[in-house]
Amino acid sequence: MKEILVLCPFGADPGLLSKAAALSGGEVRALVPQGETALAAACGAARIVELQAAPIGDEARFAAFLAERIRGWSCPLVLAPATVQMRNIMPMIAWHLKAGLTADCTQLRMEGELLIQTRPAFGNSLMADIRALSPIQMATVRPGTFPPQRGEHPQPGVERLVYCEEERVTLLSYRAFAGGTPLSQAQIVVAGGMGVGSREGFQKLERLADKLGAGLGASRTAVDAGFAPYRCQVGMTGITVCPRLYLAFGISGAVQHLAGMSGSGKIVAVNSDPKAPIFDYADYGIVGDWEALADKLLQEEIL
Ligand SMILES: Cc1cc2nc3c(=O)[nH]c(=O)nc-3n(C[C@H](O)[C@H](O)[C@H](O)COP(=O)(O)OP(=O)(O)OC[C@H]3O[C@@H](n4cnc5c(N)ncnc54)[C@H](O)[C@@H]3O)c2cc1C
Structure with a gap:
């Protein structure tokens, strides 16, 4: 089975991690923010990359940074939740890696080495099965599409990844956008x-x-x-x-x-x-x- 990399730098997506674990037979590498390694492990991630700093402003720079890491890890399949930030960042990563990317998938399955990505098309009138022929295949999936499944990995490997944002962006103040349960x-x-x-x-x-x-x-x-x-x-x-x-x-x-x-x-x-x-x-x-x-x-x- 091929390893699947799940990019969740702004917050782990338990449903997506569980789906990736099922598709890859447990071969999941998850990139999650600091403090969410236990959640990633509970959803079956075998290798966990804990991101030490949250990127706050320069998405293009962060995308280039992630693309470089993905090359290093030689990950052929890359998934991310289709959150506002990852909808911006994933196309930039795909450009760096010359990878095919399908946005907003509602279903995923493997056919041999190929990731079949299903998403609504033509105003929801049909469901399209899409496959990328590039060496790296990428997809975003709407948060909440897949139910989380507990499938604890017995001994996940954890590595720390430090991302330093240059002084081009300064955080002046921070306020939570929405209260209550996400x-x-x-x-x-x-x-x-x-x-x-x-x-x-x-x-x-x-x-x-x-x-x-x-x-x-x-x-x-x-x-x-x-x-x-x-x-x-x-x-x-x-x-x-x-x-x-x-x-x-x-x-x-x-x-x-x-x-x-x-x-x-x-x-x-x-x-x-x-x-x-x-x-x-x-x-x-x-x-x-x-x-x-x-x-x-x-x-x-x-x-
Ligand atoms: C390309 C496209 C994308 C779209 N994307 C979305 C989307 O993401 N999400 C979405 O929701 N819609 C979307 N829509 C719009 C969608 O087609 C509907 O118009 C919309 O969902 C209807 O919203 P509604 O049910 O609130 O309103 P209405 O269809 O107007 O229904 C209101 C209902 O309230 C009931 N009602 C009235 N008074 C009361 C009362 N006092 N107590 C109890 N019931 C009452 C009525 O009987 C009626 O059934 C999209 C449309 C298009 C064309």
Whole structure:
């Protein structure tokens, strides 16, 4: 089996690491930030590269640095989560390595030495199987696409890698972009759509999400209406999630939304329209007003 390198310099992606371990028969080299070696090992990484400094500004320089390391490690297969930063950095690495890169994959499999990379194409109307013929094959995968599997490597090797950013970028201040549970790692997602009707409605859902320890999700239409920020958008043009429980409030169930959440363990949909398409995919459907149920759950003591 060929070794697979998983690049997670900004935070380990347990689902992607687990998938790489399954594809490579345990031959995974994971690059993770300081403090995340135990998580990488728990997901089956055999070799762990602990990055000593977080790159903060010059992505082109960081990409060149990583490309040089990848050459040194002779890794034929390179994966990364399709986060905002890695979506910028992976094409630059691919350019340095003259490697084929497929972005935003939703499925991966091996056919002999070839990595078959599946992703939606033509507005989600078909799934394309893509293979790169370059010696190095690269892909990004939407965070949350693959469920994490525990598969501890008995004795992972750990090496430290120091990255020094030149003085070209100075960090003046730092503020966390979003509070609460990151959507892609949430075990429960409370999501709202146009049926929620207002920003105030979403504030209520946010309170419910906090109470349940859940991440807050939204449909694209709700995001476009300004009810929720883009980081909450679930679906084809947003984040892919696979929580154990997905609570959909006032969401109709358009295919583009389903593309981002249909891998959820259990789906509970609340919609006032009994013919809403979401009910075809929901494990439990409640025909009624979203707010009545949200209020009830907020009052519930046992949660
Ligand atoms: C190229 C492209 C990419 C797209 N990408 C995405 C994407 O990533 N994510 C995404 O979500 N969409 C995406 N869309 C948009 C998608 O097609 C739908 O328009 C969108 O998902 C609909 O959002 P919605 O369900 O919130 O709104 P609507 O379709 O308007 O549904 C609102 C629902 O709320 C219900 N409702 C109303 N009042 C209440 C109430 N009081 N209580 C309970 N239910 C109520 C209604 O019955 C209705 O079913 C994309 C579209 C295109 C063309």
